Amino acid sequence: MSGSAVSDLLLSVDGVTIDYSGFKALDNFSMTLNRGETRVVIGPNGAGKSTLCDTIIGRVRPSAGRVLFKGEEIQRLAEQKIVARGICRKFQAPGVLPTLSVRDNLALAARRDRRWWKSFGIGIPADERLAVEEALDTVGLAHRAQVEAGTLAHGEKQWLEIAMVMATGAELLLLDEPTAGMGPAETSRTAELILGLGDSRTVLVIDHDMSFVEQLAAPVTVMHQGKFLKQGSIADVRADPEVAAVYLGHAK
Amino acid sequence: MPDLSVLTARFDPLKPFLPWLLLALGLAAPFALSAYDLNLLARFMAMGILALGLVLIWGHGGILSLGQGVFFGLGGYAIAIHMKLADLPQGEIPDFMVWSGRTSLPLWWQPFASPVFTLAAILIIPTLVGALFSGAVFHRRVGGTYFALITQALALAFSTLIISRQDVTGGFNGLTDFYSVFGFGLAGPGTGSGLYWLTLAVLCVAFIGLRWLLASRFGMLLRASRDGENRVRFLGYSPTPFKVVAFAIAAMLAGIGGALFTLHAGVVSPALIGVVPSIEMVVWVAIGGRYSLAGAIVGALLVNLARDAVSSAFPELWLYLMGALFIFVVTLLPRGLAGLAKGKAA
Numbered sequence: 343m344s345g346s347a348v349s350d351l352l353l354s355v356d357g358v359t360i361d362y363s364g365f366k367a368l369d370n371f372s373m374t375l376n377r378g379e380t381r382v383v384i385g386p387n388g389a390g391k392s393t394l395c396d397t398i399i400g401r402v403r404p405s406a407g408r409v410l411f412k413g414e415e416i417q418r419l420a421e422q423k424i425v426a427r428g429i430c431r432k433f434q435a436p437g438v439l440p441t442l443s444v445r446d447n448l449a450l451a452a453r454r455d456r457r458w459w460k461s462f463g464i465g466i467p468a469d470e471r472l473a474v475e476e477a478l479d480t481v482g483l484a485h486r487a488q489v490e491a492g493t494l495a496h497g498e499k500q501w502l503e504i505a506m507v508m509a510t511g512a513e514l515l516l517l518d519e520p521t522a523g524m525g526p527a528e529t530s531r532t533a534e535l536i537l538g539l540g541d542s543r544t545v546l547v548i549d550h551d552m553s554f555v556e557q558l559a560a561p562v563t564v565m566h567q568g569k570f571l572k573q574g575s576i577a578d579v580r581a582d583p584e585v586a587a588v589y590l591g592h593a594k
Numbered sequence: 595m596p597d598l599s600v601l602t603a604r605f606d607p608l609k610p611f612l613p614w615l616l617l618a619l620g621l622a623a624p625f626a627l628s629a630y631d632l633n634l635l636a637r638f639m640a641m642g643i644l645a646l647g648l649v650l651i652w653g654h655g656g657i658l659s660l661g662q663g664v665f666f667g668l669g670g671y672a673i674a675i676h677m678k679l680a681d682l683p684q685g686e687i688p689d690f691m692v693w694s695g696r697t698s699l700p701l702w703w704q705p706f707a708s709p710v711f712t713l714a715a716i717l718i719i720p721t722l723v724g725a726l727f728s729g730a731v732f733h734r735r736v737g738g739t740y741f742a743l744i745t746q747a748l749a750l751a752f753s754t755l756i757i758s759r760q761d762v763t764g765g766f767n768g769l770t771d772f773y774s775v776f777g778f779g780l781a782g783p784g785t786g787s788g789l790y791w792l793t794l795a796v797l798c799v800a801f802i803g804l805r806w807l808l809a810s811r812f813g814m815l816l817r818a819s820r821d822g823e824n825r826v827r828f829l830g831y832s833p834t835p836f837k838v839v840a841f842a843i844a845a846m847l848a849g850i851g852g853a854l855f856t857l858h859a860g861v862v863s864p865a866l867i868g869v870v871p872s873i874e875m876v877v878w879v880a881i882g883g884r885y886s887l888a889g890a891i892v893g894a895l896l897v898n899l900a901r902d903a904v905s906s907a908f909p910e911l912w913l914y915l916m917g918a919l920f921i922f923v924v925t926l927l928p929r930g931l932a933g934l935a936k937g938k939a940a
Contacts, residue, residue: 399828425830437825439818446814451829453811458835461812510829 350376351413352544353398353514358407358417360393360568367393369568370407375514378541382555383548384579385565386588391548392434394565395516398546399431400424411514422456430512434519436499440492444483444502447491448474451506477505481535497528504535508543515539517547521554533557564588620794624787636790637858638898639797643851645879645890646800647844652876653884654808655840656820657728657737661745662848662875664752665720667867669849670856671756672719674769675703676712681773694761703762709776716853717846724845729838737823746869753868768863775857793854800847801887807843808887816840877920883932892931 353375360368368390375381383391396402398409400421409417416424439447449466452473466474478484481501486494491502500520507515517536521529533554539545549555555562555576562579564572566588572579579585608615624632644666651657678688679699687699705711727748731741756763763769778785807813818826819833826833856862865871874897882893897916905912927933 401824401828420832421827422830422832425828430830431828433825433828437822437828439822439825441817441821442814450811450814450818450826450831456829456831458812458815458832458839461815461836462807462810464806464810506829 352377352379352411353546354408354410355394355398356408356410358397358404358409360390360397360402361405366568367402368397368404371565371568371570372407373563373570373573375544375546377513377544380536380539380545380547380558380560382558382560382562382576383546383565384550384555384562385571386550388567389565390568391565392518393568395431395518395546395548398424398514398516399429425510425512426456428511428513429516430507430510430514431516432500432503432507432518432520434522436496436503438491438494438499438502438506440490442491443488444491444494445474445478445487447502447506448477448509451509452477452511454511473509473511477509480508480538481505496523497525500524500528500532501535504532508539512543514544514546517545519549520547521549521551526553529554530557617798621791624790629786632786632790633858634899634902635895636786636793637855638895639790639793639891640851640854640858641875641878641898642891642894643793643797643800643854644848644875645882645894646797646804646887647847647851648875648879649884649887649890650804650807650816650847651837651840651844652879653886653890654813654820655816655837657837657841658739658742658876659745659841659844660742660869660872660876661747661749661752662844663749663867663869663872664745665724665845665848666852666855666871666875667752667756667862667864668720668723669716669852670862670867671763671769671852672706672712672715672849673775673853673856674772674862675706676709677772677775678769679703679707680775681771688764690764690767691761696761700762716849720849720852721842721846725838725842728841729834732834732837732841746872749867749869749872753864756864756867764863766864768861768865770861770863772860780857780860789854789857793858796850796854797891800850801891804843804887812836812839874916877916879930881919881923881930883930885929886932886936889930889932889935896931 351374355371355373358368358371359366371390371394383394385391393402397404397417400416400419404417408415411427411429414427416427419427439450442450449470452470475484478487481504483498483502483505486498491499494502500522504517504520507517520536521532524532529551536545536547536558547558547560559576562574562576563570564579564585571588572582572585623635627635644662648659648662651659682688687696691699706715731744736744757766759765772780774780778788815826815831815836819836823833852862852867878893878897879890880893881897882891883889901912901916904915923930929936
């Protein structure tokens, strides 16, 4: 790592291999993310995109390689410690807490002190309430705050989970297929939402809806069979013959 | 599910007063019931305390325990050992030990001579065993059906251990023939009513305490871990301590219930704490409603009342009837009687 890049560098995935008894979901994969950057990761099914998220948040453990967040190795840390360092992930299938109200979902996310012996209070403290109301407004769910999250429409669940991930205050947000199951109008709104996160957050988006990726207008990393394939603007990547071959299914 | 809300709708105007009415009835029971009936009611209320713990772990935590009898037994045996020692003349050992060929008191019986130690043991031993056991299992991220099976194995191991160590546990017959507790004669005037009121008080405290716990952030996180353990984990919480603490509280309530039950019933034995009774405990709560604290108490009272009525007339019939009730509730009333009462709101 060069010294000058350290201050900008937020995440570095360094030669990571995830080996599922012989099948390499990630194969010596490396990438870096700078502070404030939005990056899209694309690739065909089975390219290792979700495994990349799993690795960063500590759901799977690499057999080789390192994951560095703010210069610190995190690939052996407990999941909740990784979150405490400032990384939070939205899952592919909406992972809202179905029997809690929309507001309570956000209240749990916005909570900074997550130790069990500090959990016996009733109600949401004032400072956390502010963050909760802000998140509700951002995703336009303020009018649905009292309903059980399980009764939301699919798109609303996706937005709620994005709001939860935001409310944790994490610096790095991993959004795994945030537009899965959405129509074009909902997809556009999701893109606006992500663009509205601004420079304060670093966002890694996984998706294969190309119109959505174009709306984000962010640099794209292409993965294939657990390996890094290409990186560049959406136009560069589209014009690349190797990428086209992978998507058409006759790669070498 | 059939709409049965008409059955409950007309009680609605009473609703705000219902808890106070029930409390008044509960307090007045010793003046209205015969000593025998009062004793029965007190036993069932002791079981209700255990049932409250199951609402916490099973209803709200999604943790099915088929081993609550173990904790019920730990509390029951703790008070029973104390009463056995308190009734003994100086220097003697309980008669069943003599029959088994023992000549001295086992070392681990001796501290139970102290009332303070015994009270502490009733509160602490089940809680500690519950915490260590569930901590070891949940730490390895074992849950669901596997956890239920492990708790059942625990119940089997515990009752087998007690039966096999006849010389120090009283074996299959358990411990019985108690005459006094903490200086009060069990047959004395007023002791029955006093113990009843004590049980009622503990039941009320447990009920109010759990209502608060379930409304707190702890309750939210327990339900959240039940419904989406991964989401909770990746919001930065460790779900394990929440589940362990809930399980320990349920074990403590089971232990307290077991101690009170033993006082009322005058006996504790493996027949009350093994695999089958542990399953029955789950059935009370399934019938009353596993998400509802009030439902669990009602379930414990009604099922045990029915058991008493049916099994005195037709001893063979009870298990079939309970099985049928269980199937009925699980298939048609997943929220139990409490779901029926709330049918109008839902």
